[in-house]
Amino acid sequence: MSLLKYTADKIFTGREILNNNQVLLLKSSGEIEDIVPFEQAGDDVQYLQGMLTPGFINSHCHLELSHLKNIIPQKTGLIAFIESILQNRFAEHEIILAAMERADQEMWENGIMAVGDICNTTDTLFTKNKSQIQFRNFIELLGFLPHRAEEIFMTGKKVLDAFEENEKWKNFTSYAPHAPYTVSEDLFKKINTADEGEITSIHNQETKDEDHLFKGEKNGFQKLYQNLNIDLTFFTPSGKSSLQSFFTLLSNVATLILVHNTFIHEEDILYVQHQIKNTRQQVYFCLCPKANLYIENALPPVSLLRQSNSKIILGTDSLASNDTLSILDEINTLRKNFPTIPLEEMLRWATLNGAEALGFEEKLGSFDKGKMPGILQIIFDENKKELESVNRLI
């Protein structure tokens, strides 16, 4: 059987960048066969400009919010952002559907192979059932009032059951708590029981107010809950950071994706490391830099996460807080703001780390034999920080 043979200026394998003279061999189906030195590759090697990489993994998105592109004001802070989402998220079904179809197509064209997608509804099912992208669905639950935990869980269960009716989503759907400030301890406990051995995700320390709320300090959530007619008198601050207040409530979860981490502190990172030290629990820190700039005009402490060898992955968040669904754009934003971080490392966050976090590492994330990770060509100028573009070859 004849193999496709690609060479380029560089090949990123999912782990490292190989410089020239290497050839990627693959079957016409896209299945990886090998990477060999040019001399051993034989005839018909096709040269491509730039760098070849495995397809990208978008570890955090909300496909169902795609119709909110260019609607929510920028840089207002998370609490005003949430209020605006609540006011604007409802739209006619056709509008929501058309926006999701466009977003799904945009992600595919931008080289995204798999998405960790937050779902409050079943809206995305139609698009996902026929998408070329692989999805892991996180059925999001939120409710801060303890007495409503059962009712909220049962509403979420209906959404989860609707997904799992389709064989395609049986092993790719779990519950996800929205954020520490919207999930009661009772609801966390229900999620922890239902998600035993599962992968899940939670928005973490996206605003400073989260820590302020749990430490009993003045915070913006009081006004938000007042506006939503939620009586907070039941709530007793733990006196700890928000992360340290909820973390042990998700102890049954096999893999936890902490999303954003814009205002995470070193002691929280060390706390997580200590908590999972003698367990099999995996924790990934998902960065969505463009959304952080859009909402809070801030960026996460990437250096702290790197120094502690934390596992980092990348996400776009939704079009409500981003103007593109492109992992390349997220990498470019990071390169602009953290110019000393090696590209090789960021590409690993965007490929193999993401595939592992979402449980797709058997097929995606690297050029290992037998995988079908998608093949991307990144065009770049060696003298510029910004990577120019990405083309999907397969």
Ligand SMILES: [Zn+2]
């Ligand atoms: Zn999000």
